[in-house]
Amino acid sequence: MVTQTAAANGPEQDLAPEQQLQKLREVYAGASELGRAALEKMMPELEVAARLAQKATINGRIGIRSGKVSEFTLMFKLKPGGANRLRTLLGVLGGNFQKADEVGSVHDMRFVIFDNDTRLLFATAYDGEWDPYIVDFSTKIPDPLDALFCDCEGYPGMHSPKIADYLASHQVQADGWYVASPNLTVAETKRLEKIGKAVNELLDKVG
Amino acid sequence: MAMQTLTLPKQDQTVEDKIQQLRQLYADSPMGKAALENSIPALRQQLAGALRYESAGRVGLRQGKVSELTLIFKFVPGGAKRLRGLLQMLQANFSAEKVTTVHDMRFVFLDNDTKLLFATAYDGDSWDSYLDEFATKIPDELDLLFSELEEFPGFRDPSVKDWIAKYQIPAQSWYVAHPDLTVVEAARQKRVNKAVEEFLDKIG
Numbered sequence: 401m402v403t404q405t406a407a408a409n410g411p412e413q414d415l416a417p418e419q420q421l422q423k424l425r426e427v428y429a430g431a432s433e434l435g436r437a438a439l440e441k442m443m444p445e446l447e448v449a450a451r452l453a454q455k456a457t458i459n460g461r462i463g464i465r466s467g468k469v470s471e472f473t474l475m476f477k478l479k480p481g482g483a484n485r486l487r488t489l490l491g492v493l494g495g496n497f498q499k500a501d502e503v504g505s506v507h508d509m510r511f512v513i514f515d516n517d518t519r520l521l522f523a524t525a526y527d528g529e530w531d532p533y534i535v536d537f538s539t540k541i542p543d544p545l546d547a548l549f550c551d552c553e554g555y556p557g558m559h560s561p562k563i564a565d566y567l568a569s570h571q572v573q574a575d576g577w578y579v580a581s582p583n584l585t586v587a588e589t590k591r592l593e594k595i596g597k598a599v600n601e602l603l604d605k606v607g
Numbered sequence: 608m609a610m611q612t613l614t615l616p617k618q619d620q621t622v623e624d625k626i627q628q629l630r631q632l633y634a635d636s637p638m639g640k641a642a643l644e645n646s647i648p649a650l651r652q653q654l655a656g657a658l659r660y661e662s663a664g665r666v667g668l669r670q671g672k673v674s675e676l677t678l679i680f681k682f683v684p685g686g687a688k689r690l691r692g693l694l695q696m697l698q699a700n701f702s703a704e705k706v707t708t709v710h711d712m713r714f715v716f717l718d719n720d721t722k723l724l725f726a727t728a729y730d731g732d733s734w735d736s737y738l739d740e741f742a743t744k745i746p747d748e749l750d751l752l753f754s755e756l757e758e759f760p761g762f763r764d765p766s767v768k769d770w771i772a773k774y775q776i777p778a779q780s781w782y783v784a785h786p787d788l789t790v791v792e793a794a795r796q797k798r799v800n801k802a803v804e805e806f807l808d809k810i811g
Contacts (some may be wrong), residue, residue: 407761418793420696423692424692424693424696425751427688427692428689428692428693430618430689431621431647431685431686431689431755432683432754432755434750434754434761435689435750435751435754435755437750438747438748438750438751438754439693439751440747441751442739442747442748442751445748446696449696449697449698450696455635465705469711471711471713473713473715473724473726475611475717478797481635482636484632485632485633485639486635486779487742487779488628488629488632488781489629489632489633490627492620492629492654493653493654493780494652494658494659494660494783495659495660495668495670495780495781496653496654496656496659497653497657497782498649498652498653498655498656499782500782501784504646504784506782506784507710507711507728507781507783507784507785508673508675508710508711508728508778508781508782508784509781509782510668510675510677510726510778510781510782511778511779511780511781512677512776512777512778512779513779514679514776521677521724521726521776523677523713523726525711525728541649543642543646543649543792544642544646544649544650545642546638546639546641546642546645546646547633547639547642547646550628550633550638550639550642551639555638557638566746572715572716572717572724573715574713574714574715575690575691575694575695575714575715575716576694576697576701576712576713576714577711577712577713577714578701578709578711578713579710579711579713580704580707580709580710580711580790580793581790581793581794581797582795583748584797586676586784586785589784589785589788589793589796590785591665592793592796592797592799593785593788593796595796595799595800595803596795596796596799596800599799599803
């Protein structure tokens with residue numbers, strides 16, 4: 401797995417919008433007819449996008465953040481027999497990750513086993529900075545995480561001082577990241593749900 | 608890419624049966640075995656919970672009102688360079704805002720720029736209606752984003768859903784912090800909150 405550096409993914413901020421669009425036309429000259437036609441239809445929106453301030457930023461060590469929400473995308477090789485163990489463990493858990501509820505910074509989380517059971521994709525959307533996020537998980541729920549990730553090649557264990565480096569070296573930073581409500585953290589959502597409920601109760605009382 | 612069928616876990620097992628099954632499974636994994644034993648107190652509580660997710664329709668998992676869609680495509684030659692250029696230009700300014708069913712969406716380049724991972728969390732009654740909405744509302748944007756992928760037929764082509772299903776890999780597990788909160792409902796709650804704050808300011 402080649403780890404991409406932030407610089408490799410960084411936008412061409414030094415180019416003027418017109419130059420950026422010109423460059424895009426050049427790279428799409430070799431695209432299929434479908435792609436070239438779609439690019440021309442999109443040009444008005446692309447011009448707007450090129451002029452807008454950059455919305456996505458690198459979150460700490462690796463990964464992209466939009467507003468307060470970051471993407472965390474990891475790819476692992478699974479040990480022989482690992483896919484079977486992990487699949488059974490996940491099946492038994494049935495999506496009951498109460499500990500993730502307690503950590504309170506995870507919007508969503510998926511485990512995807514692919515390439516004939518040889519690889520695992522683990523992807524989450526989370527609030528906050530990369531380093532505290534990792535520390536939070538590794539100190540609050542190390543054992544469940546060890547059970548989930550023990551079949552990933554080279555996994556050192558959540559108690560190991562190497563864990564952050566291990567995770568960073570298996571993270572693949574996204575090139576595109578969109579969040580519908582970028583300023584809505586999991587905690588803020590909980591607060592809004594409470595307010596909504598209180599307002600409904602108030603309105604019920606007023607009749 | 609082999610199509611996988613969704614195997615939902617058995618629900619008639621007792622918690623002790625489940626723990627027994629896990630112990631057998633992890634018996635030959637040294638780190639896993641220890642981690643499993645340490646996790647058992649917490650696991651008992653988790654294993655007593657009902658299955659939290661269900662099928663999202665044709666492919667994928669849904670929890671509450673939110674589903675996962677995970678696709679891994681092959682790029683056509685030169686495709687990764689073009690798509691990267693496009694994404695750098697767009698930054699986070701996607702037209703997905705026009706489709707009010709997308710919670711989040713990521714584009715990740717894999718395996719030395721030969722493959723693309725596209726993963727989203729979305730609202731909807733079903734896989735089919737979600738894709739119909741996209742194909743109807745923003746076909747040009749989608750054609751541009753997906754034009755560099757092998758065998759892409761175009762979003763106006765009736766075979767596009769079969770093409771997507773072919774490259775979708777169903778998740779083995781799916782967690783959502785607020786499974787009943789759709790994108791539309793979140794927007795409504797933000798408005799309610801703003802109105803409450805204004806109201807409190809007036810009487811404050």
